[in-house]
Amino acid sequence: MKAVHFSLIAPLLLMAACSAPGPKSPQYAPRAPEENVPALQSGPLEEEAIVQEVPSQEPIEPAVTPDPAEVLASIPPDTPPERVASLRLTEEASGLLARGDTPAALDRLEKAIRIDPANPYAYYLLAQMHLRAERFDQAVAFAEKAEVLFGSSNPAWQSQTLALKGSAFEHAGRYPEAREAYRRAVELVRGNVAARAGLARLGSAPPVHSSPPGELLQ
Amino acid sequence: MVRRFVLGLVLLAFAAIAFGAVAARQYLRRLDALVVEKFSGRRWDFPSKIYSAPTLLYPGLDIEGIGLWRRLRRLQYRPVQGDLAFPGEYRAPRSGPVDVYLREFLYPNGFHAARRVRLERAGPRITRIVSLESGEDLAAVELEPEVLAGLYENIWEERRLVRLDELPAKLIHAILATEDQRFFQHRGIDLAGIARAFWVNLTTGKIVQGGSTLTQQLMKNFFLTEERTVRRKVREIAMALVAERRYSKREILENYVNEIYLGQNGAQGIFGVREAAHFYFRKKPSDLTLAESALIAGLIKAPNRYSPFLHPERALRRRNYVLHLMHKSRLISEGELREATAAPLGVVPWEGERADAPYFVDFLRRELAQTYPSEVLTKEGLRIFTGLDPEMQRAAERALEEGLAALEKRYPRLAGTGGGKLQGCLVALEPQTGEIKAMMGGRDYSETQFNRVTQSRRQPGSIFKPFTYVAALDRPASAGGWNPTSHVEDAPFTWEYEGREWSPANYRGTYFGLVTVRQALELSLNGATARLAREVGLERVREVARRMGISSPLPLYPSMVLGSVEVSPLEVAQAYAVLANQGLRATPLAIRAVVDPSGRVVERHPFEVERAISPQVAFLVTHLLEGVLDRGTAASARRLGFQRPAAGKTGTTNEYMDAWFAGFTPDLLAVVWVGFDEKRPVGLSGSQAALPIWVRFMSEATAARPPRPFLPPPGVHLVRIDPLSGELATPACAEVIEEAFLADDEPKTPCHLHAALAGAVSGPQPQEFRPIRIP
Numbered sequence: 004m005k006a007v008h009f010s011l012i013a014p015l016l017l018m019a020a021c022s023a024p025g026p027k028s029p030q031y032a033p034r035a036p037e038e039n040v041p042a043l044q045s046g047p048l049e050e051e052a053i054v055q056e057v058p059s060q061e062p063i064e065p066a067v068t069p070d071p072a073e074v075l076a077s078i079p080p081d082t083p084p085e086r087v088a089s090l091r092l093t094e095e096a097s098g099l100l101a102r103g104d105t106p107a108a109l110d111r112l113e114k115a116i117r118i119d120p121a122n123p124y125a126y127y128l129l130a131q132m133h134l135r136a137e138r139f140d141q142a143v144a145f146a147e148k149a150e151v152l153f154g155s156s157n158p159a160w161q162s163q164t165l166a167l168k169g170s171a172f173e174h175a176g177r178y179p180e181a182r183e184a185y186r187r188a189v190e191l192v193r194g195n196v197a198a199r200a201g202l203a204r205l206g207s208a209p210p211v212h213s214s215p216p217g218e219l220l221q
Numbered sequence: 222m223v224r225r226f227v228l229g230l231v232l233l234a235f236a237a238i239a240f241g242a243v244a245a246r247q248y249l250r251r252l253d254a255l256v257v258e259k260f261s262g263r264r265w266d267f268p269s270k271i272y273s274a275p276t277l278l279y280p281g282l283d284i285e286g287i288g289l290w291r292r293l294r295r296l297q298y299r300p301v302q303g304d305l306a307f308p309g310e311y312r313a314p315r316s317g318p319v320d321v322y323l324r325e326f327l328y329p330n331g332f333h334a335a336r337r338v339r340l341e342r343a344g345p346r347i348t349r350i351v352s353l354e355s356g357e358d359l360a361a362v363e364l365e366p367e368v369l370a371g372l373y374e375n376i377w378e379e380r381r382l383v384r385l386d387e388l389p390a391k392l393i394h395a396i397l398a399t400e401d402q403r404f405f406q407h408r409g410i411d412l413a414g415i416a417r418a419f420w421v422n423l424t425t426g427k428i429v430q431g432g433s434t435l436t437q438q439l440m441k442n443f444f445l446t447e448e449r450t451v452r453r454k455v456r457e458i459a460m461a462l463v464a465e466r467r468y469s470k471r472e473i474l475e476n477y478v479n480e481i482y483l484g485q486n487g488a489q490g491i492f493g494v495r496e497a498a499h500f501y502f503r504k505k506p507s508d509l510t511l512a513e514s515a516l517i518a519g520l521i522k523a524p525n526r527y528s529p530f531l532h533p534e535r536a537l538r539r540r541n542y543v544l545h546l547m548h549k550s551r552l553i554s555e556g557e558l559r560e561a562t563a564a565p566l567g568v569v570p571w572e573g574e575r576a577d578a579p580y581f582v583d584f585l586r587r588e589l590a591q592t593y594p595s596e597v598l599t600k601e602g603l604r605i606f607t608g609l610d611p612e613m614q615r616a617a618e619r620a621l622e623e624g625l626a627a628l629e630k631r632y633p634r635l636a637g638t639g640g641g642k643l644q645g646c647l648v649a650l651e652p653q654t655g656e657i658k659a660m661m662g663g664r665d666y667s668e669t670q671f672n673r674v675t676q677s678r679r680q681p682g683s684i685f686k687p688f689t690y691v692a693a694l695d696r697p698a699s700a701g702g703w704n705p706t707s708h709v710e711d712a713p714f715t716w717e718y719e720g721r722e723w724s725p726a727n728y729r730g731t732y733f734g735l736v737t738v739r740q741a742l743e744l745s746l747n748g749a750t751a752r753l754a755r756e757v758g759l760e761r762v763r764e765v766a767r768r769m770g771i772s773s774p775l776p777l778y779p780s781m782v783l784g785s786v787e788v789s790p791l792e793v794a795q796a797y798a799v800l801a802n803q804g805l806r807a808t809p810l811a812i813r814a815v816v817d818p819s820g821r822v823v824e825r826h827p828f829e830v831e832r833a834i835s836p837q838v839a840f841l842v843t844h845l846l847e848g849v850l851d852r853g854t855a856a857s858a859r860r861l862g863f864q865r866p867a868a869g870k871t872g873t874t875n876e877y878m879d880a881w882f883a884g885f886t887p888d889l890l891a892v893v894w895v896g897f898d899e900k901r902p903v904g905l906s907g908s909q910a911a912l913p914i915w916v917r918f919m920s921e922a923t924a925a926r927p928p929r930p931f932l933p934p935p936g937v938h939l940v941r942i943d944p945l946s947g948e949l950a951t952p953a954c955a956e957v958i959e960e961a962f963l964a965d966d967e968p969k970t971p972c973h974l975h976a977a978l979a980g981a982v983s984g985p986q987p988q989e990f991r992p993i994r995i996p
Contacts, residue, residue: 083927084348085281091360109827110330113654114361118279120653120888121932144805144830151803151836151934161935 089119096128105132123152123160130167139175143168162192169201178205249463252456256464259443260476267382267602267818269589271582272366274608274656274813275328278340278347279361284319285345286925288612293321295367295611297503299569305353308335309503318342320353326365329606329814329822338362367611370582383495383506385475391511392494394552395518396478399543401435402550404474409436409465410458436461438521439477483517484524491524501529501568511557512564515543529568537566578614580662580672581607581811588811592824602818608656608810616921617647617659617891624914625664625895632905640899645911646673647918648790649891652798654828655807658889659922671898678773678787679894682907683745683854684872684881685784687800687842688766689754690742691834694841695765697966703753704966705739705845706947711749716779718759723779725751728873737947739960742845743853745871747783754782768833770795770806784872793883794892800846800868801885803934804839805830836934837963843868843931844961846884854908855882861916865928869915871907878902880910884919887929891918936964943972951976 082090096111109132115125130145146168153160169184182205188198276292278284293300293311298321301310305322312320318341325335337353350359385393397404403411414432433441440460464473483497491500497517498506509517519539520527529536541562548558585607589598597603625645629636635643642664649659662672671677696702703709711733715724725747732748733740741749754762762782763775773788775781791809799806808829815823846868849855854871869884880895880903895910896903903910933939939961943954948968950957953975962968 083281084346085279085927088279088281088360095360106330106822106825113828114277116653117277117651118281118361121929140831141829144832147832147836148803148805148830152932154932155935 086119086122089115089122090124092118093122093124093128096125100128100132105136108132121152123149123157123164126152127160127164127167130164130171134167134171134174137174139171142171143175146171158191162188162195162198165191166195166198166201169198173201173205181205249459252460253463253467256440256443256460256467260464260468260472267600268371269598269601269603269605270371271369271585271605271607273369273578273611273614274606274658275326275366276364276610277361278350278364280347280349281927282347283345283925284340284342284347288615289319289364291615292364292367292612296324296365297499297569299503305337307504307508321364323362324365326363327604327816327820328363329816329825332820333363366606369578369607369609369611382479383493385471385478388478388494388506389509389514391553392506392509392514392517393474393478394550395511395514395543395547396494396521397435398546398550398552399518400438400521401433404435405470407434409461409463410434433457434461435477436464436473439473439480440464442480442482481521482524483520484528503569510561510564510567511553512540512544512561513567515547515561516540516566516568519543529566530570533566540566578609578611578660579666579670580674581609581614581657581660583670584660584662584672584675585811603823604816604818605812606814606816608651608654608658608813609660610658613649613659613922614661616918617649617661620914620918620921621645621647621661621664621893624917627913628895628905628910635903640901641897642668643895643903644669644673644898645893645895645914646677646790647891647893647914648674648794649889649918649922650794650798650809651888652801652885652890653807653888655795655798655809655830656813656828657809657811659891659918669898673894673898674790676789677894677898678789679879679896680786680874681784681788681793681881682872682874682879683747683784684793684870684883684907685766685782685786685788686742686745686750687846687870688769688771688796689750689757689762689782690738690842690845691769691800691838692757692761692765693738693753694963695835695838697963699966703738704962705841705960706737706942706968708735708947709738709741709749709753710734711736711741711746711752713748714752716751716755718777718779721778725780725783737944739845739848739944742870743848745849745854751779751782755779765834766796768806769799770833784874790881790892790894793881794890797870797883797885797892798890799833800839800843801887801890802830802839803836804832804834805836806833837936840931840933840937841961841963844933846870847931848958850884854906855884855912857908858884858912858916861913863916863920865919865923866930867919868931871912873906876902877904877906880905880907882907882911882915884915886919886923887931888926889919889923891915891922893918933961938962938964938967940967942968943975946972946974948972948974 092111092115096108096115099105099108099111108128112125112129112132115122116129119125126145126149130142130149133139133141133145146164149164150161150168153164155161165184165188169181169188172178172181172184181201185198185201185205188195189202192198276287276289278289290313297309299310301312303312305312305320308322308324310322318339320337320339322337323333323335326333338359339351339353340347341349341351350362351357352359401411403413411432411434414434416432418432437457440457443460479493479495481494482492483494484491484500486500491497494506494517497520498504498509498513501517502509502513504513516529516536516539519536519542522539525531527536527539544553544558544561547553548555553561585605589605593603625643629643644664645661646663647659647661648657650656651658660672660674662674662676663669693703694705698704698707711727713724713726713732715722717723727747728745733744733746736744736746736749738753740746741753759777759779759781763777766775771788771792773786773792775786778785795806795809808826808831810826810828812824812826814825817823847866849870850858850863850867855869858867858869865886867884867886869882872879872881872883878896878900881893883892884890893911893915895905895914939959941950941957942948942960943950944956944958944960947960949971951972954972955975960967
């Protein structure tokens with residue numbers, strides 16, 4: 004059962020790490036968890052401080068993604084079988100998305116949600132799919148659903164979801180909401196590169212997108 | 222004179238011949254056009270079909286709860302004892318794993334090949350699904366969807382087209398050996414055959430035998446009646462000749478095997494060998510054995526006379542006769558003959574049961590008609606995929622029928638002769654996707670096709686109240702708004718609005734004085750709710766109702782907040798689904814996908830959502846509505862045995878015209894309405910009339926899945942409080958409930974009523990909470 008979870012979560016985390024907006028650059032390449040220094044630094048963080056800390060012109064610090072092992076630890080070994088089935092379908096969807104087979108991925112995600120309507124990972128991927136397709140309202144709505152389902156007990160994923168939501172808001176031109184989502188993402192996980200980059204981009208000046216959301220998510 | 226007469230005759234003869242030639246030419250041209258039309262046209266006319274949702278099977282699912290055996294029976298799967306040899310078979314020992322040979326199916330997301338799977342189980346629950354081909358562990362598999370209806374024009378018949386290449390040689394041989402041994406030699410008519418038939422008919426003095434070739438039979442099937450006259454025979458022969466001139470033997474044979482009449486399933490004719498293979502054996506033609514092929518070939522002569530269901534001995538004799546003909550024509554060996562004649566008939570009795578959802582199908586027809594012309598729907602063989610669950614539909618049908626009958630039995634006045642019958646409707650949605658899972662638009666479709674779920678507009682009564690509470694709880698108490706423990710006065714008052722006065726009255730004139738927001742909703746208090754609405758603002762309540770999915774006109778008048786407007790049950794279902802779906806409104810989905818015969822997806826509707834209200838407020842109101850079932854006006858649901866976490870609201874309108882219940886678990890929502898079409902009083906409340914039907918339905922519809930709680934979103938705190946004071950519970954509090962608050966809006970002080978008893982703090986003595994009756 005553990006292997007199932009690991010194989011599910013690992014690619015999702017990598018996708019999550021890669022999904023956040025920002026210029027395409029090598030520093031987004033996922034790294035081995037042990038190198039990521041995954042200690043989660045929670046606590047309030049002033050937006051101003053972040054903007055100063057990560058100026059938009061400067062390269063962003065290496066990605067700090069949530070540690071898969073920590074997420075695994077949050078899934079109890081006695082996970083109900085229907086949830087495992089739902090997670091496995093989500094895992095399949097993740098692979099299909101990576102291969103660009105969106106209809107098949109959507110099919111798996113819908114099934115995953117039918118089996119377990121409280122599966123936050125499925126909603127996260129749905130949000131990501133809609134963001135790629137530039138359906139920003141849908142992306143926000145599904146990201147919010149994932150946010151609710153991840154709950155406060157899962158700050159790493161919560162933070163990733165907020166960064167995704169921020170990206171959807173940003174692309175929709177809803178900058179104050181984007182800034183707020185990024186701010187909360189960084190508040191939960193200081194090292195959330197995507198959110199920090201988002202905040203840096205937004206800053207106080209009106210943001211200009213150099214690439215469409217699909218590219219930002221690569 | 223004579224010469225002139227002869228000349229005249231000759232001229233007349235020439236004229237007659239010329240006229241005859243022209244007429245014959247015209248006649249043949251007409252026949253030719255007809256033949257061409259039938260060959261190129263009709264065989265491609267296929268009705269569109271409406272499918273249910275496929276059945277998703279996965280570990281953790283209760284196979285008894287989802288009615289797996291009934292689903293397999295309706296899909297015509299054959300139970301077997303030994304190994305699974307063909308798709309459409311299953312083996313289900315009393316205990317131990319269930320093996321299913323899933324059929325191939327063209328889903329909107331692609332083709333799924335036939336495959337054998339094993340469902341390992343512990344009791345009724347699936348523990349693991351394994352592919353019997355690869356040994357691989359599978360997350361989930363799908364049992365193909367059931368056909369809910371075909372969109373036919375006039376003829377009620379099934380058509381499944383098959384290419385000649387897809388048929389086994391033994392079936393073709395059996396047909397040719399029996400019906401037309403010289404098919405590849407003649408040009409449409411077989412003179413030897415006609416001479417033989419003529420002789421037999423002459424000697425018997427009546428037409429008892431035909432020398433029809435396959436081509437003639439096809440022409441007869443295409444155009445002609447069963448009438449046996451010389452004129453019809455002449456026409457049949459002429460058309461056969463025309464067809465043979467125009468088309469190859471192969472084309473004619475392919476048409477024949479797809480057109481030939483092979484039996485009857487109720488009102489539905491069985492045409493073509495593919496349909497026959499499915500009807501008699503639940504098989505594809507390519508899977509037919511020699512004996513089964515011979516049986517089908519033998520049926521052509523007289524399908525009902527040789528029906529293996531009606532006359533098995535006669536069918537067996539006929540089958541063996543065909544086998545002997547094949548052997549005589551050296552098409553099968555002695556050994557094959559022996560083996561096939563020894564085989565049993567092997568037909569699978571037709572269960573007759575079929576997924577049926579007539580109100581839903583009508584609803585879909587109207588939806589589809591907005592996009593597709595009728596011609597397309599009845600002729601182009603579209604496959605329309607829906608989310609309807611046939612077992613939930615069955616549960617809805619039973620719950621409504623049995624529930625209404627129980628009401629009539631208990632209250633005989635309801636079954637009185639004045640006016641129409643007591644009516645009701647039920648609609649069930651999946652809140653996350655918005656998919657309609659079941660729809661009963663009335664008690665009996667054969668009596669009335671009026672769909673009360675979608676077409677009726679009735680007053681919702683207290684069903685409307687949660688909109689006021691959503692609007693109120695959106696503003697925290699700490700910011701001048703309300704939380705579940707805020708107090709509201711439940712007493713008579715007059716609401717003046719735009720120069721008019723309105724005085725809401727409680728049920729039976731009973732008022733409770735100062736109550737909490739929770740008590741006001743749990744007990745459905747009109748006075749308290751109206752006061753709350755007045756403070757929140759009428760426009761705001763209307764805005765919330767709109768956002769949540771009420772699209773009917775909502776005139777701004779204070780009585781709106783107590784449900785004096787008119788809405789449809791489907792609207793109510795959509796609005797309540799927002800609460801179940803953490804504040805998101807899923808676009809209601811009747812059609813998931815439309816696929817053309819080649820498998821191309823014509824349209825597809827992935828589920829889409831829209832933020833209607835905040836997840837926090839959705840949870841707060843859901844939490845209040847849980848109390849309606851646990852303690853409030855719907856507490857009888859628990860007494861009736863429904864114990865899952867669920868939330869809901871009763872509704873009863875003025876003079877007891879309408880009885881409602883709208884309720885949901887985290888996975889499924891259902892709305893029930895009971896009343897008379899002609900708007901006369903039912904005399905029963907929502908909890909008396911609609912709630913028992915809801916309980917019947919939900920008990921069955923949710924049985925397959927484990928109970929699941931409503932999950933509080935971030936930003937909501939669950940706090941143990943004393944329900945009387947609304948303050949933090951102390952050890953001395955006699956009753957303690959878990960209440961939901963927006964973050965930072967929870968009470969901060971211990972219960973002042975009981976803290977004194979506990980000796981912790983001093984304060985006012987507890988007051989008894991009792992209703993005050995206002996005359």
